[in-house]
Amino acid sequence: MSTDDEWRAVVGELRAEEAPYQSPAFARLHAMAEGDARGLLAGFVRQGKLDEARIHDLVGDWLLRDGRLDALLASDQGRPRQLFATSILRTALSWIRRKAGKVVEPGAGVELGVPPPDHVFLVHARQRLSALAPRDRDVIVAVHAGEDREALARYYGISRAAIDQIVSRARRTLGAE
Known part of the structure; x- marks a missing residue:
């Protein structure tokens, strides 16, 4: 797991970049985020609720979608690692809850939301x-x-x-x- 200082340094570099997604600092942030996520979500892996591929997807989605990286860069909180940790835990819990819900296969003949x-x-x-x-x-x-x-x-x-x-x-x- 990386330290708070490492996160602050990389986020500071990304803030200075005009194109943060193309920056070498983004690759370092992605590696740090994935390493921290593995540690944070290890309990879910042991319980069989997540696997390494899902953690990789969750981190990638977190960094590339929903404007979360922009929020991380815009945050003046000074604790980007904690912001990431809280957010990735919530994202993982949300995914686990959705996965636990009933999945209806396409073509099963059931119209969702309309009772008989x-x-x-x-x-x-x-x-x-x-x-x-x-x-x-x-x-x-x-x-x-x-x-x-x-x-x-x-x-x-x-x-x-x-x-x-x-x-x-x-x-x-x-x-x-």
Whole structure:
């Protein structure tokens, strides 16, 4: 691992360059960054979450993409090595978390972000059912389960016509008619 003084010296050289990416100091910075990253991320390598090739890619991406090198050169913090260490650890953790997520193979027939139509209907139906009065909800569920409407009318002490009205009103509310 390199020292803070080495990092400050190389970053100082790069700040003085008109084209820092073409500078020999950039090659030294890349070598120092890769060496430090190997030390910082060694635990992830031992756990099998990263390998040497991924560390090389993470360092290359860190230096060449997202304007991070420009931020490092513009930083007046005076601690470029710590800035790199914090950032590369966060980058590695982010990559590990993304990798742990579910990967859907192309052509698997799944449209991402769009739930199946039956699922959408069920969500809306549950929301609408919860808006009904408890007795009406119980009547709807019982009728759907095949209970006799006459028996329901006797149980609730209302007429069969009232049961039919509850069912009709609920069907309109749920969008079943």
